[in-house]
Amino acid sequence: MLVRAETEARLQEKAKNIRRHIITMLAQAGSGHPGGSLSIADIVTALYFAVLKVDPANPQWEERDRFVLSKGHACPVLYGALAEAGFFPLEELKTLRKINSRLQGHPDMRKTPGVEMSTGSLGQGLAAANGMALAGKLDQRDYRVYVVLGDGEVNEGMVWEAAMAAAHYGLDNLTAFLDYNGLQIDGPVGEVMATAPLEEKWAAFGWHVLTIDGHDFGEILAAVEEAKKTKGQPTMIIAKTVKGRGVSFMENEVGWHGKAPDEKQTAQALAELA
Secondary structure, three states: OOHHHHHHHHHHHHHHHOOOOOOOOHHHOOOOOOOOHOOOOOOOHHHHHHHHOOOOOOOOOOOOOEEEOHHHHHHHHHHHHHHHHHOOOOOHHHHHOOOOOOOOOOOOOOOOOOOOOOOOOOOOOHHHHHHHHHHHHHHOOOOEEEEEEEOOOOOOHHHHHHHHHHHHHOOOOOEEEEOOOOOOOOEEHHHHHOOOHHHHHEEEEEEEEEEEEOOOOOHHHHHHHHHHHOOOOOEEEEEEEOOOOOOOOOOOHHHHHOOOOOOOHHHHHHHHHO
């Protein structure tokens, strides 16, 4: 899918802003998860600024599209997108992981405007998204549900139970993205618990499967459009990404799964994202 130059430029700028927010938030908090937040920044940007039907002034609007961040530890990217979209002030991003903040270390649907599901216990997000999509079918509403899972997260058995259920109920209003960056907290996914071949497995579970470059806005948006046209089955978009994308010393480094940059590293990261 060809993206108009002005749309591409707008999304690139938004993604850069969100990546800067991620670095700044984690540096100020002194903890958090940069690698997997940076790897899905382009996907989340495309969804919030080119796909999702949402209203920041009315987060509980019944006709809104739903987004579930199943890999809840990557919430800095979600908070950055929500703030950029106007769900809460940008200034509030500075409160990440602080006492009494609405921006906890994992998303809390009870406190944070725009968060659809409290996540963090890995493996649960797809099942929750199934429920939202099935409810939309039963209520005859036309909203769509999107969910992002981590490639390490699909080690969880509950993911595959949810995969079967989504296909069984023909949830064609459900689109999942798999953040396929190849690394999880303990090392390479293929060494910790091999999940390949992912395309064949999701197809065998009854899903329409697409594989894309998760940093190419044209491919992201084209996959979403194909998912919308797919009837009778949910769509899994396997997005090949780079953990730590955009910050040279974090890219493809498993050590940056869950630690905050120090002052010098923060300055370098922000300079690279300028």
